[in-house]
Amino acid sequence: xxxxxxxxxxxxxxxxxxPEDVAKMGEAVVAYVAKNPGQSVEQIKKAxxxxxxxxxxxxxxxxxxxxxxxxxxxxxxxxxPAPAVTKAAPAKKA
Numbered sequence: 001x002x003x004x005x006x007x008x009x010x011x012x013x014x015x016x017x018x019p020e021d022v023a024k025m026g027e028a029v030v031a032y033v034a035k036n037p038g039q040s041v042e043q044i045k046k047a048x049x050x051x052x053x054x055x056x057x058x059x060x061x062x063x064x065x066x067x068x069x070x071x072x073x074x075x076x077x078x079x080x081p082a083p084a085v086t087k088a089a090p091a092k093k094a
Contacts, residue, residue: 017057022057022058022061023058023061025050025054025055025058026058026059026061026062026065026067028048028058029044029048029055029058029059029062029068029079030062030067030068030081032044032047032048033068033079033080033081034081037079037080037081038078038079038080039078039079040075040076040077040078040079041055041056041059041077041079044059044079059079066082067081067082068080068081068082069081069082
């Protein structure tokens, strides 16, 4: 089932996506991977209905932001949601 988030239409050869578009696509990838851990880029692109080149930058940004983690290399790379970071409560003094 394709996602309603679709890559923006390109007006020319050098049309750039806005940072908001990249962030929105990144969040869509994180949401999909959270529900389907262990997916490859090929599986993610089919599920979201976008081109692979439109996923590269958002995925790199989400990995750098530690929202996704990876295993494997190159075509064998699989994506997993990063574990949620919880802040420990400060220790009480007696």
